[in-house]
Amino acid sequence: MGTEALQRLVEIANDPYGRLADLRKRKKVIGSTLADVPEELIYAAGLHPFLILGTNEPISHSAALLPDNSCSLARSNLELVVGYEGDFFDGFVFSQVCDTTQHLSDIWKRRFPDRYFENFLAPRQVDRPSARDWYAQECRRLRKELEKYAGREISDEDLWQSFRLYNENRSLLRTLYNIKQEVPALMTNRTFFDVVKATFFMDREEHNRLLQEVVDWAQGEKGRYEDQDGYFKLIVGGIVVEPPNIYDLIDEARGNIVGDNLCTASRYIYHDVDVDGDPAEALADRHLRKPHFSPINEDVKRIYTDLLDLYREKGAETIFYVHIKYCESQDYDLPDIKKRMREEGIPLLELETEYQTTHIAHAQMKTRLQAFCESVLGRT
């Protein structure tokens, strides 16, 4: 598989706490949860932003802190820090997008009284001018709080430099995503999304360096994989795809993901931050350009129109919707999404997932996916 750089990125994506165990020796590590914390600010403060994406270990440590019908991702994140990797972090910046994340913030803060903790109160509506003003204001507040914690001023130049670095990262990821879509035989879905995932954990400069090598390699190699027969194009909808072996199942079925609205993919890699003007407003402008995110209110039809647009624009055959178990936001959206897709005659497969998916659940998902591909898409 590919280059050494690619190998390294994939390893980090699959074992971030093991492979990056020495991170804290170089910088203070600030953990965040999905979604929309402006990492660029944390980086510009000389700190290391690190996205917490749960653990696949069974829930035991966090069971007494959150009820069992709370979002699987929230419980899993809490399990990870309370049970396993609490010492990995110097502090946390949390965004609140729903009831669960709001309460998780409080429970978390109480659990780690000795760590730096800041809330990032992202607007939960993006339909009106006040949302832009508020996002920018929260960026200004976070900037000040980070300055206090880091003990240094964050200049506008620091921020613009950070924006450039993150823009470069997003641009490289977009290029690689395009190549993967165009030449699916070159790179599996799993590998591509692992490369994206590695960026949530790694030093951004190092990620850019390795990513540039991967992009160069992919550009050079793609001509050798002209035969694209046998793949079907699909759109993936949702927030996050975990556990990542869901991508493996899609790969086994020879699905080629050609579009998504995931927080851990397109919502993260599309759209750059302007590197002139007021930095907080530039971050707000990027925020408002992002694809629809289920908990954030805007045009209520975007729960399906974004997916429909992607489906048509990309010439996809189907949509897979990844549903995090007990994600209340998705629970309210899904019946209307399914109804609309039925009306449009678009085949949609819902994949309900838990971070702690067992082998049995995984086998069931595999069977469902295969059955769907055979009976609905006519693939054998």
Add this chain to the structure above:
Amino acid sequence: MSEKVQEKKSAKELNKILTGEYLQDARTAHEHGKYIAYTTAVSPVELFVAHDIIPIYPENHAVACLTKRMGAKLSQVMENRGYTSHLCAYARSDLGYRVTGESPMGGIPDPDFNLACNAQCFTLTKWFEVLSRAYNVPIFVFDTPQWIRDPEARKEIVKYCVQQLKELVAALEELTGKKYDYDRLREVIKYSRDASLLYRKFLDMAAYKPSPISIFDALIHMAITVYLRGTPQCVDYYQTLCDEVQAKADQGIGVVENEQFRLYWENLPIWFKFRDHFNLLKSYGANILSSLYIHAWSYEFDCDKDPLETLAENYVSVFSNVTLEERAEMALDLFQRYSMNGSLMFVNRSCKAVSFAVYTLKDVITEKTGYPALIFESDMGDPRFYSETQIKTRIEAYLETLQGRAAQVA
């Protein structure tokens, strides 16, 4: 008019009359050139009242369904349509009503506009989004960031909320084609202030020993301030209620004979077990006096301030939108002011907004008060998730523990 002096109506009678008139107005709104807005129980409803828009609360209608034990049936209708059984029981029964038309009170009119204030919860936003798609009407989310304990951040949060309320006013002007009348809004807020102060006075009568009220009285009487605040009738209602309860307090009449245990309740009630719980507790000389939930409508509007600012400050700081630390302090304040000596902590599987903090709140309250607390899980409206024997046994065992402790102290 007859020579006979008209007898003053009791609060109970007024409750019935006011509710009937309110529903009648709502059902004939369009005939009188008025609009219907769905809104959340905690929301700046004064903006509607001052603009001839009748607020309707799907939550209140849902409570009526749940109290009549329709929760499971309506919920199953929605489960068959792909909604899961762990969503808010209000939302499930309301959406079930939309499909079946079944209602214990003849239904509620359809919306022209939806307002969701997320200080109350996030669920309402998503539930109202479903309704906005179904009725093809606009939704306005009044986004209230968590009321974190940072004075500078709070100033900015209020500014953001005021900016949104201006956006809401513009949306209402567009809906009705009428210019907004801020003088009328000031008048409406005064009524809200007066009603809220009286409502709080009523709730605070739980401090008397024995208490002339229980939480069950408060749950019945809070309905008027939820849907009629901002009107003079609402002020009169709470004045009548306060006079009645004060008279009982003055005579030393308590709702529970030989009151021994004065309990705090965490969360919303289990609507369909209302009376059973009251009777069970009563048999042990126990009374639930209060909860943060019923205090959610104890606003303190400052009529000297800009009307939008005082609305923003009050609605953003409701108990469900403060930090867990501050919420625990608010609960402890009630605990101390009402001399309580026990807590029933309900983890309500269908209200995540209120329930996720309950485990931690229980730790704080037992630690700070020294009184044990009972924690149990169930659902506020769906009997399928209520284990009769188990919960009854646990409540009895808890009350016996309190009795044992009381005997030791004696």
